[in-house]
Amino acid sequence: MTTFKKTGMQTINFDNPPVITSWACLVGPKEGEGPWAKDFDRILADYLFDEDSWEKAENKLLRETVKLALTKQDLQTMEAELLLAGDLLNQTISSNYAARELNIPYLGLYGACSTMAESLLIGAMMIDGGFFNRVVSATCSHHYSAERQFRFPVEQGVQLAASAQWTATAAGAIVLQVKGQGPRVTCATIGRVIDMGVDDTNNMGAAMAPAAVSTIKAHFADKGLNSDYYDLIVTGDLGAVGMNLAKELFVQEGLVPAPNYSDCGVLLYDGLQGVNAGGSGCGCSASMLCGPLLKKMINGELNRLLFVATGALMSPTASFQGETIPGIAHAVAIENA
Template sequence: MPAKKKRGAQTLVFDQPPVITSWASIAGPKEGQGPWGQDFDWSMEDYLFGEESWEKAENKMLRETVKKALNKRNFDEADTEILMAGDLLNQLVSSNYAARELGIPFLGLYGACSTMAESLLLAAILVDGEFFERVIAAACSHHYTAERQFRFPTEQGIQKTPSSQWTATAAGAVLLEPVGTGPRITAVSIGKVIDMDQKDVSDMGSAMAPAAAHTIKTHFSDLNRPSDYYDLIVTGDLGKVGMAITQELFIKDGLQPEPNYSDCGVLLYDDFQEVYAGGSGCGCSACFLCGPLLKKMSAGEINKLLFVATGALMSPITSFQGESIPAIAHAVAIEN
């Protein structure tokens, strides 16, 4: 039998679109000082968040964001059937340790910076499929834990290139339910791994842009939608370099007139904040979705949103071995 909910090559359409009934976000000090600081539930005063290490702080960020999303619905951890979350650290330790403390059945996910979209689309599949009634989708990152793992200890003061991006210290979580009040996830497009042989780890935007463009083009093709269907298409997080390339690819791919388009890594910070080409990290798109974007949707300022989180799927080991940077992007259609 053919798959009833599949459309085209990579897209699923839901019979009973899951509802985002609650959401929450925590932002780091730099993110809280940016143009959207007032739209986050909690802005940290420092990077340790009352903990002994950056890694423990990241664990706490995710844990507290999940609790806050549940509390908004007067639920607690015992009311939640499954947590789907991920981060950037080896073996997903931030998510694993948060799940240990929360005591919620847990599926750990890794999609690099695409993890928020991956968790959302899988959570939506589980709710629409009537497997669960309350699912949390979440992601987080911490600037200094990522620097320590992927780049150089900050104490070395390594000079960064203009194409580099600043890993966001942030977390976001949403609660999905089959019924209720809130924006609905109507369709999702599962991305392919795209590799254009880009090897510069200081320019992840260029590596991820083709994956973003491919998924967006496929989403419109699979659903036969005009390129101006959405009020906003937002990628996360290509930064200024990747966003410029993606806009060029829109024209090449025939998405004209150009969609209403921006990028979480560009929007999250002001130019004076010295974040080079913009933001990155799982928490960048997670907090921007669970802060400004869903707030605007609840106010009716945005009614149709295509959220396309992007991920660079390299590791320090593959980079040291001269490998290129594979990338992926997943798309989630959220509509009022």
């Protein structure tokens, strides 16, 4: 008989914390020009990656990232027991076609840009629950496939709003195992869908900020921890506008905005890259996690990380029908043993 592992309303604890034994991150040219170039495994020379469409390039990006994460542990693709993945494209085609090529048993997810956290926490439950020894959690996004699906084809040259964010071209993959060396997933907080009425499809940060704060608040309430427990609390892709809103909401909610709080959308690019309010897309938080952040954990620069990937559940169809944009955020605690 297993023990009951839930704490409070939204948080689950892992009795035998699954280990992040390897990970990989491939990014596009623009991400490779930013401040973290040396922390990524590979920087693509162009956006097509030897394919004939951006969508096919995105699929290849995810596939190669999963393979590389496994290769780092000298694992063959077939040694992965399960792939948990999702992406931004309609019908999550990058993940579906990657899963077809990889031939790993597959469960598809849709959490928009929260997918890195969603796939990690589901994978951790499946390992701690005793069902699998080795799971791969992964996600990706591609600037040009996302822009033409969600907003305008970039060839159209529409001027971006100051609050708009730059969808990252990047994929991240994490190998979770029941045993091994590496940082461990110790607990996770599952988010609710929060919608404060934002209807501006060029301001995803504002749409997601309340969800991020809701999940972070639930995490600390459920765990009975102070925000200084973590060396870093990092949201997914709120960007500059959303991060400032989140800081205001922390105060309104009676939470101290931790000096150790930041956002992957703010961190991914530097200030001269013309990305307006910052990075976004599933690959934004995935590349920060699977690039610099996990590297800082194995270096001991970080020992306790709360990774809070955020998703704007935006749909052009729903927006055209007058709907507002709901947000969601899931938090995953990653700690050195």
